[in-house]
Amino acid sequence: MVSADAGNIVQFDNVGLRYGSGAETLSDLSFSLAAGAFYFLTGPSGAGKSSLLRLIYLAQRPSRGVIRMFGEDVVTLPRQRMPGFRRRIGVVFQDFRLVPHLSAYENIALPLRVNGVAEADIDQPVREMLEWVGLSGRANAKPPTLSGGEQQRVAIARAVIGRPEILVADEPTGNVDPEMAERLLYLFEALNKLGTTILVATHDLHLVPRVPSAQLMRLDKGYIADPTGTLRYPPRRG
Numbered sequence: 001m002v003s004a005d006a007g008n009i010v011q012f013d014n015v016g017l018r019y020g021s022g023a024e025t026l027s028d029l030s031f032s033l034a035a036g037a038f039y040f041l042t043g044p045s046g047a048g049k050s051s052l053l054r055l056i057y058l059a060q061r062p063s064r065g066v067i068r069m070f071g072e073d074v075v076t077l078p079r080q081r082m083p084g085f086r087r088r089i090g091v092v093f094q095d096f097r098l099v100p101h102l103s104a105y106e107n108i109a110l111p112l113r114v115n116g117v118a119e120a121d122i123d124q125p126v127r128e129m130l131e132w133v134g135l136s137g138r139a140n141a142k143p144p145t146l147s148g149g150e151q152q153r154v155a156i157a158r159a160v161i162g163r164p165e166i167l168v169a170d171e172p173t174g175n176v177d178p179e180m181a182e183r184l185l186y187l188f189e190a191l192n193k194l195g196t197t198i199l200v201a202t203h204d205l206h207l208v209p210r211v212p213s214a215q216l217m218r219l220d221k222g223y224i225a226d227p228t229g230t231l232r233y234p235p236r237r238g
């Protein structure tokens with residue numbers, strides 16, 4: 001078993017992911033994410049970005065290899081401990097996954113309530129989040145009445161309100177205009193400065209230079225690139 005580096009919040013060692021009996025979607029991934037760092041994950045469509053994120057937010061177990069998060073092996077983590085781990089991870093999904101019968105306000109408040117925050121301590125942070133993402137006037141609106149960009153902003157506010165230890169975002173600026181994209185990146189940077197590790201998957205390379213402190217990871221054909229951008233293709237098994 002690979003020993004955890006105290007400076008890393010995520011550590012992959014020879015991780016592979018296969019759906020069914022087909023070829024591996026991800027192969028021989030070995031990398032770490034430093035606690036408190038900011039990363040962009042890029043790569044062409046079909047490279048495996050969403051699959052990699054699923055492994056990190058614990059929606060999928062790998063087919064092989066070791067994944068350590070918060071210093072523990074999550075591949076063998078007992079199922080009853082998973083909810084506690086997931087509460088330490090903020091996720092912005094590509095398809096938003098808002099609760100349709102709850103208002104924007106209630107969707108954003110949901111993580112605080114799940115974590116047992118007292119009702120008296122919920123209103124102010126939720127109102128601040130709504131203002132930050134430009135939705136103060138839509139607090140009572142339910143997701144079906146919101147545009148795609150508005151739903152995206154609610155999803156982002158919900159993901160960051162609990163100040164997770166790591167935030168994983170799948171194309172978080174894909175449904176907003178450039179001005180709002182800048183504002184959301186600024187929100188991610190502010191959260192990062194408070195100590196949250198940020199991993200943003202995006203196909204838009206124009207976003208990368210807007211966060212000077214960010215590191216770039218690249219996926220192609222299920223393999224991860226080295227820092228020079230040269231892809232490593234280990235020998236295929238079998």
